[in-house]
Amino acid sequence: xxxxNKLTDIASGVEAGDDESVVRLVQEALAEGMSAATILNExxxxxxSSLGELFGAGEVFLPEVLVAAEALNAAVALLEPHLLADxxxxxxxxxxxxxxxxxxxxxxNLVVLLLRGNGFEVHDLGVDISAAEFVAAVRDxxxxxxxxxxxxxxxxxxxxxVIGGLDSAGLRECVKVLVGGxxxxxxxxxxxxxxxxxxxxxxxVAEAARLIGAKEEK
Amino acid sequence: MNSKERVITALRGEQxxxxxxxxxxxxxxxxxxxxxxxxxxxxxxERFAEQELACRLVLKLGLDGIxxxxxxxxxxxxxxxxxxxxxxxxxxxxxxDEPLLLEGPIGSxxxxxxxxxxxxxxxxxxxxxxxxxDLLGPSYPLMMWLNSPFxxxxxxxxxxxxxxxxxxxRPELVHALARATTDLVVALxxxxxxxxxxxxxxxxxxxxxQAPLFSLRHFREYLRPYYEEIVAAAHAHGLPVIYHSDGNxxxxxxxxxxxxxxxxxxxxxxxxxIAEAKEKLGDRICLVGNxxxxxxxxxxxxxxxxxxxxxxxxxxxxxxxYILCSSNSIHPDVRPQNYIAMVRAGQKYGDYSS
Numbered sequence: 001x002x003x004x005n006k007l008t009d010i011a012s013g014v015e016a017g018d019d020e021s022v023v024r025l026v027q028e029a030l031a032e033g034m035s036a037a038t039i040l041n042e043x044x045x046x047x048x049s050s051l052g053e054l055f056g057a058g059e060v061f062l063p064e065v066l067v068a069a070e071a072l073n074a075a076v077a078l079l080e081p082h083l084l085a086d087x088x089x090x091x092x093x094x095x096x097x098x099x100x101x102x103x104x105x106x107x108x109n110l111v112v113l114l115l116r117g118n119g120f121e122v123h124d125l126g127v128d129i130s131a132a133e134f135v136a137a138v139r140d141x142x143x144x145x146x147x148x149x150x151x152x153x154x155x156x157x158x159x160x161x162v163i164g165g166l167d168s169a170g171l172r173e174c175v176k177v178l179v180g181g182x183x184x185x186x187x188x189x190x191x192x193x194x195x196x197x198x199x200x201x202x203x204x205v206a207e208a209a210r211l212i213g214a215k216e217e218k
Numbered sequence: 219m220n221s222k223e224r225v226i227t228a229l230r231g232e233q234x235x236x237x238x239x240x241x242x243x244x245x246x247x248x249x250x251x252x253x254x255x256x257x258x259x260x261x262x263x264e265r266f267a268e269q270e271l272a273c274r275l276v277l278k279l280g281l282d283g284i285x286x287x288x289x290x291x292x293x294x295x296x297x298x299x300x301x302x303x304x305x306x307x308x309x310x311x312x313x314x315d316e317p318l319l320l321e322g323p324i325g326s327x328x329x330x331x332x333x334x335x336x337x338x339x340x341x342x343x344x345x346x347x348x349x350x351x352d353l354l355g356p357s358y359p360l361m362m363w364l365n366s367p368f369x370x371x372x373x374x375x376x377x378x379x380x381x382x383x384x385x386x387x388r389p390e391l392v393h394a395l396a397r398a399t400t401d402l403v404v405a406l407x408x409x410x411x412x413x414x415x416x417x418x419x420x421x422x423x424x425x426x427x428q429a430p431l432f433s434l435r436h437f438r439e440y441l442r443p444y445y446e447e448i449v450a451a452a453h454a455h456g457l458p459v460i461y462h463s464d465g466n467x468x469x470x471x472x473x474x475x476x477x478x479x480x481x482x483x484x485x486x487x488x489x490x491x492i493a494e495a496k497e498k499l500g501d502r503i504c505l506v507g508n509x510x511x512x513x514x515x516x517x518x519x520x521x522x523x524x525x526x527x528x529x530x531x532x533x534x535x536x537x538x539x540y541i542l543c544s545s546n547s548i549h550p551d552v553r554p555q556n557y558i559a560m561v562r563a564g565q566k567y568g569d570y571s572s
Contacts, residue, residue: 017386061432063385070383103311103318106379127318128311153512154551182427182488183512200428
């Protein structure tokens with residue numbers, strides 16, 4: 001099988017959520033000497049991106065995205081030692097959680113799966129996370145991005161509390177803040193002083209990549 | 219027309235004397251409203267305190283009814299955790315919200331074989347309903363909130379995310395969960411009918427604001443046949459059924475009508491336009507809700523609430539088939555003054571004779 005065919009099959013396997021075939025194909029590709037970075041970017045991430053487009057267009061739904069993300073993560077776990085050995089660094093370090101008073105997790109979990117699948121190092125704090133917990137996690141992990149989610153209008157003010165906490169701790173300049181969730185709009189994100197906003201889990205990955213780019217330029 | 223006749227008439231898609239007003243008001247909000255209205259508040263922990271308070275609120279505000287919470291409830295494990303009677307464990311929320319599911323007892327088909335879910339029911343589950351009937355009398359509709367097989371299924375298997383993955387990977391388990399939970403809901407419908415309930419609200423969110431959680435194909439495979447059984451069981455007892463799901467429900471609406479649901483709630487204003495709903499659905503299913511409890515009732519002014527109710531009634535109420543209700547529930551972040559303004563506006567603008 002040609003390199004291109006192998007990568008196409010890996011991408012199709014991710015799109016179909018077929019974790020067994022994706023893992024097998026990735027093992028074969030590694031054994032054939034393909035680089036882990038090529039498998040990740042041109043196979044796994046390419047498949048997830050195609051599915052992301054279908055999700056954005058309303059042609060596939062959460063079940064299909066969840067199983068694809070599981071397949072992606074199973075394959076990334078296989079690639080990680082190779083990426084490390086090849087000196088391929090994580091694309092960025094992300095601390096993520098749902099804000100205090102909010103226990104909604106599914107959207108945040110999808111962002112975690114997709115960020116990991118796209119080569120980010122992710123520290124998932126869970127749900128109902130206080131400002132102090134976010135600030136401590138940003139400091140302790142040296143996060144490039146703090147990603148926060150809220151599903152209730154009444155919990156979105158927590159974004160400001162956390163951003164204020166980063167300011168007080170002298171960390172605001174070191175970390176980019178990305179927000180999302182049903183009641184969050186670009187206007188609200190800007191008003192709160194966030195650096196980025198994502199409408200859904202697929203957009204969150206692209207926005208995280210943009211923020212890392214902006215951080216490196218600085 | 220009394221309140222019961224008013225609600226039932228609207229649910230038939232017909233025009234009552236005025237727009238009925240009902241809602242789901244949680245316990246912290248009942249206390250907030252009672253404090254604002256200077257109603258006596260029962261001692262905490264007193265049995266049926268919630269029902270007594272709800273009935274006082276109905277009478278004081280002139281509501282046409284209030285939704286009674288899910289009769290199954292939770293039992294305390296310790297200060298921070300509760301369990302339901304099927305073995306799922308939850309963290310209690312310090313904010314008064316629904317408890318957060320931690321784990322469920324069903325991980326495989328083997329777990330569900332011999333899992334006799336209906337044996338967990340007790341005649342006492344409907345004591346609160348009977349008390350409410352006694353307190354309000356026969357002129358008020360008793361409306362019971364029952365969790366749908368979708369919600370009961372994800373609670374049993376440990377989380378919505380797990381269930382949605384099983385939609386693709388383990389269809390047999392999804393069907394086994396739907397079968398067991400449908401048997402439970404049908405038993406609850408029978409119990410509700412026996413306790414004198416008048417309306418069922420079958421509840422389980424299946425849509426986000428942008429799109430449903432899953433495809434119409436999955437809805438038809440995993441939910442529709444089971445929902446048909448539940449609606450048929452309720453209708454056999456003369457009980458209308460309202461389906462509750464937040465979110466963009468447009469892709470499922472034709473199926474909900476074909477299943478035979480009498481009403482749909484809450485027609486979330488962020489993603490479902492009430493004028494479009496009235497035009498496309500209004501003569502086939504009763505519209506229940508649409509008053510925004512995410513922003514308007516929490517952060518708006520009483521004047522803004524009055525205006526929103528006026529506009530919504532002008533669009534949704536003509537020819538009947540509309541019940542005024544919030545876009546989810548009256549929760550602790552709703553300003554009590556705004557809810558009172560919503561009810562007063564409903565009474566002011568909802569009279570069909572004016």
